[in-house]
Each structure stands twice: as structure tokens, then as C-alpha cells.
Amino acid sequence: MTATAISRIVDFIRETDRLKGVTRKNKPLGAERFENSAEHSWQVAMMAVALAGFADPAVDISRVVTMLLVHDVGEIDTGDTIVYAEEGWEERKIAELAAARRILGMLPEPQSEQLLELWQEFETGVSSEARFAHALDRAIPALLNLSCNGQSWVENGISYERVIARIGPPIEAGCPALWDYLKPRLDAAQEQGWFGTV
Amino acid sequence: MTATAISRIVDFIRETDRLKGVTRKNKPLGAERFENSAEHSWQVAMMAVALAGFADPAVDISRVVTMLLVHDVGEIDTGDTIVYAEEGWEERKIAELAAARRILGMLPEPQSEQLLELWQEFETGVSSEARFAHALDRAIPALLNLSCNGQSWVENGISYERVIARIGPPIEAGCPALWDYLKPRLDAAQEQGWFGTV
Numbered sequence: 298m299t300a301t302a303i304s305r306i307v308d309f310i311r312e313t314d315r316l317k318g319v320t321r322k323n324k325p326l327g328a329e330r331f332e333n334s335a336e337h338s339w340q341v342a343m344m345a346v347a348l349a350g351f352a353d354p355a356v357d358i359s360r361v362v363t364m365l366l367v368h369d370v371g372e373i374d375t376g377d378t379i380v381y382a383e384e385g386w387e388e389r390k391i392a393e394l395a396a397a398r399r400i401l402g403m404l405p406e407p408q409s410e411q412l413l414e415l416w417q418e419f420e421t422g423v424s425s426e427a428r429f430a431h432a433l434d435r436a437i438p439a440l441l442n443l444s445c446n447g448q449s450w451v452e453n454g455i456s457y458e459r460v461i462a463r464i465g466p467p468i469e470a471g472c473p474a475l476w477d478y479l480k481p482r483l484d485a486a487q488e489q490g491w492f493g494t495v
Numbered sequence: 496m497t498a499t500a501i502s503r504i505v506d507f508i509r510e511t512d513r514l515k516g517v518t519r520k521n522k523p524l525g526a527e528r529f530e531n532s533a534e535h536s537w538q539v540a541m542m543a544v545a546l547a548g549f550a551d552p553a554v555d556i557s558r559v560v561t562m563l564l565v566h567d568v569g570e571i572d573t574g575d576t577i578v579y580a581e582e583g584w585e586e587r588k589i590a591e592l593a594a595a596r597r598i599l600g601m602l603p604e605p606q607s608e609q610l611l612e613l614w615q616e617f618e619t620g621v622s623s624e625a626r627f628a629h630a631l632d633r634a635i636p637a638l639l640n641l642s643c644n645g646q647s648w649v650e651n652g653i654s655y656e657r658v659i660a661r662i663g664p665p666i667e668a669g670c671p672a673l674w675d676y677l678k679p680r681l682d683a684a685q686e687q688g689w690f691g692t693v
Contacts, residue, residue, distance in 0.1 A: 299549070303676045306545045310635075311642055313541060317523035317534045325515035336515045339537035343511060343564050347504045347606055351497070359557035366541050366560075408545055437508075444509055478501045 302405040309403040312373070319372045322379050322449040323441045334369040334377055337437070341365050344433050351474045352429040360426045364415045368430065371396035371416070380435065380463055381455050390420070422467075432471030435464040436479060443482050447491025454493030457483065500603040507601040510571070517570045520577050520647040521639045532567040532575055535635070539563050542631050549672045550627040558624045562613045566628065569594035569614070578633065578661055579653050588618070620665075630669030633662040634677060641680055645689025652691030655681065 319334040342365040349358040369377070371393035378389055394417075401413045418427050439460065442450055450460060460483065469476040486492065517532040540563040547556040567575070569591030576587055592615075599611045616625050637658065640648055648658060658681065667674040684690065 299672050300676065303546075303549065303672050306542075307638055307676065309545060310538070310542050310638060311524060314524045314538065314639070316537075317530060318526060326509060326512045328516060332515060333534065335537045336531065336533035339514075339533045339540070339564065340508070340512065342537070342540065342560075344504075344508050346561055346564060346610070347507060347602060348501075350606070351501065359560070362540075362557070362560055362564075363544055366537065366544060404545060408548070412544070440505055440508060441512070474497050474501050478498065478505065 305403060305405050306408075309400070312400060312403060313370055315373045316370060319369070319377050321377045321438075322453060323438050324445065324448055326441060326444050334372050338366055338369055341368075341430075341433050341437050344437060345430065348433065348472060348475065351472055352425070353471075353473055354425045356426045356429045360415065361430050363412070364419045364426060364430050365434070367397075367401065367412050367416050368419045368434065370400050373400055379449075379453060379455075380438075381453065381459055394420070425471075428467070428471035430471070432468045432475060435467045436472070436475055439464060439479060439483065442491070443479075443486060446489070447486055450492045454495045456494055457487040457492040459495070460492065503601060503603050504606075507598070510598060510601060511568055513571045514568060517567070517575050519575045519636075520651060521636050522643065522646055524639065524642050532570050536564055536567055539566075539628075539631050539635050542635060543628065546631065546670060546673065549670055550623070551669075551671055552623045554624045554627045558613065559628050561610070562617045562624060562628050563632070565595075565599065565610050565614050566617045566632065568598050571598060577647075577651060577653075578636075579651065579657055592618070623669075626665070626669035628669070630666045630673060633665045634670070634673055637662060637677060637681065640689070641677075641684060644687070645684055648690045652693045654692055655685040655690040657693070658690065 316335040317333050320331045321334060321337055323332050324330060325332050342362045345361045345365055374396035375389060375392045397413060397416045401409055401416060418424055419430055422428060422431050438449060442448055514533040515531050518529045519532060519535055521530050522528060523530050540560045543556060543559045543563055572594035573587060573590045595611060595614045599607055599614060616622055617628055620626060620629050636647060640646055
């Protein structure tokens with residue numbers, strides 16, 4: 298019984314190792330390569346720990362961290378999609394759910410069901426924990442871009458207006474103090490010409 | 496006050512972004528490149544969540560996960576050292592502590608002190624949480640190697656005997672069921688010639 302469970306968990310760990318190969322649109326600061334979804338997941342979980350005191354409303358930070366550790370596992374099957382993509386969003390979300398079911402379904406119970414519930418809670422985005430997690434997941438690409446001349450905005454032609462419209466509401470809803478920090482810096486980045494035009 | 500705290504946390508997130516550039520000795524499965532300490536930190540935290548029920552004695556899994564998210568931040572200043580390195584271990588540990596103090600010290604209180612305490616708790620390795628975290632941190636390179644013909648053991652010439660001596664006791668101490676899984680597979684790997692000779 299234990300042996301079977303451990304074996305399934307190890308298979309899950311090996312399968313999710315593939316998240317290290319899912320490429321995102323940001324680059325680690327100072328690097329030429331694109332970051333991957335595994336290191337991104339670490340970074341946003343770390344960010345949740347560091348910013349826990351600024352979640353508003355308050356959250357169970359342990360649930361947030363676990364949610365962020367698994368939030369991108371569906372991308373193992375679907376790949377990462379930039380948050381500014383507007384077409385096919387619905388279809389991708391369906392594909393990601395199927396992927397999350399497949400991958401988290403590799404685990405024994407109760408872990409499988411618990412983690413799938415957390416994954417879905419993040420996707421739905423309604424709970425305080427999901428809203429805080431969303432705020433950080435939306436904020437981190439902007440924080441990286443603000444340190445490298447708007448790299449992923451410029452490379453993908455994303456305009457200031459689209460950034461504000463897409464990341465402003467979720468960041469303000471889950472971590473208003475972080476939005477107070479970000480907004481004037483995004484405005485300054487616009488002055489610098491660090492955005493695209495679409 | 497809040498603005499200053501957020502600003503310090505963002506500086507910390509940018510600084511720890513450098514963990515994405517710290518290279519380890521294992522490779523992601525199927526990849527040519529070496530993995531980095533950021534994606535490793537995600538993987539071992541994910542593993543803690545999945546294996547939480549097999550910690551023996553039981554642990555506060557939230558503390559384990561946070562511990563694992565920060566356990567390698569000192570490597571931003573010192574680089575990663577393979578666990579089989581035998582010379583200069585003491586000096587490296589001193590340098591890593593200085594690094595952890597510098598990096599976690601970028602955070603405001605109470606996060607700074609809390610995370611440094613967790614980092615030190617991991618290093619000391621005495622608490623149930625630290626022992627479970629150690630077990631996983633020692634096990635994950637072996638799990639990866641068992642899926643790729645002993646890659647880092649072969650490339651670094653590490654013998655079966657050294658692997659057993661170095662990772663067996665901590666894994667057995669923190670997650671005995673995982674050691675029961677691993678030991679026969681390490682024995683089979685020795686039959687396959689997946690180890691070095693030193």
C-alpha cells in the first residue's frame with residue numbers, strides 16, 4: 298500500500314519535472330534565455346511567502362503557496378500562454394484542466410483530489426487565497442520587466458494600456474499595496490517607451 | 496511604512512531571481528542543460544507536498560515547504576556544491592550563512608528573521624521538519640539519476656558506496672518509506688553500472 302503510493306508519487310515527480318522545459322516569455326534578469334514555468338513557480342511561491350502580510354483580505358498562506366506550486370502543471374501538456382493572448386483562451390483553459398486532471402491524477406488519494414481542488418480554486422479565482430495568488434502571478438512578469446527595459450512587453454508588442462487593463466484589476470483585488478507600488482512604476486516605464494503598441 | 500516594506504520585498508524578489516542562474520549537477524530529464532537551483536527548489540517543495548503523509552515523525556508541512564523554498568538562497572553568493580564534495584565543506588557552510596543573512600536580510604521584519612530562522616533550522620537539520628526536508632533534498636538527485644542512467648553520478652565519478660553512505664541515513668531518518676523505495680532501485684542501478692568509482 299505504502300510502496301504503491303510512494304511509487305505513484307515518484308512517477309508524478311518525474312512527470313512534473315517536465316515543467317522545467319516549459320518556456321515562458323520573460324527572461325531571468327540578465328540572462329539571454331527565457332525562464333521556464335518551474336522556476337517561475339518557485340519565484341511566485343517565494344513571493345507569496347514574502348508578501349503574505351500584505352494580502353488583503355488576509356489569507357491562509359500555506360494554501361496560497363501550495364496553489365502556486367501546482368498552478369502551472371497543466372502547461373506540461375499545453376505549454377505556457379502569455380496572459381495577453383486574447384484568442385482561444387477558453388479552449389486553452391479546457392485543455393489545461395484536462396492536463397491538470399491527468400497529471401495530478403497520477404498521485405494517490407487524498408493528495409490527488411486536494412491538489413486538483415487547489416488548482417481549480419486558483420483557476421476560478423474566487424477565494425481570498427486564489428485572488429492573492431493571482432495578484433502575484435500577474436505582478437511578477439511586470440516586476441521582471443521593470444528591471445529589464447520592458448523586455449517581454451517590447452518583444453510581444455504589448456501596450457501600456459493592455460498591461461494596465463489586464464494586470465491592474467487582479468493585483469489590486471488581491472494585494473492592493475503591491476498595486477500601489479507598481480502603478481507609478483508602470484507609468485514611468487511608459488515614459489521610457491518600454492511597451493509595445495498593440 | 497507599507498511602501499518601504501513592499502519596496503524591500505520587491506528588491507528581495509529581484510535579488511533572488513539570480514537563483515535561476517545557479518547551476519546544479521543534475522539535468523532535467525531529457526534535457527542537455529543542467530538544472531538550476533530555482534527550479535530544483537520548486538521541485539523539492541512540490542515533492543514535500545506530495546509526500547507529506549509519509550513524513551515520519553509527522554511534520555508541519557507548511558514549515559517544510561517554506562524551508563525548502565529558501566533553503567538554497569545562499570547559493571546566490573556561493574554557487575551550488577555537490578553533496579559529495581568532501582573538502583572545504585565547513586568553509587562553504589560559513590559562506591552560505593553569510594549569504595543567507597545578506598539576502599534574507601533584504602526583507603523587512605518579521606519576514607527576514609522568520610525566514611532566516613527557517614533557513615538555519617534546515618541547515619542544523621535537527622527538527623522533524625528539517626529532517627523531512629533534508630530527506631527530500633537528498634533523494635531528488637537520486638530520483639532524477641535513476642531516470643537517466645545515473646547521469647550526475649557517472650559524470651562526477653561518485654560510487655554506489657558513497658551515495659548510500661551520504662544519502663541513506665538522512666532519507667531514512669526523515670522519510671523511511673522513501674528509503675524503502677529507493678534502496679532496491681539504487682542496488683539495481685549498481686548492477687547496471689550507473690555509478691562512478693570514487
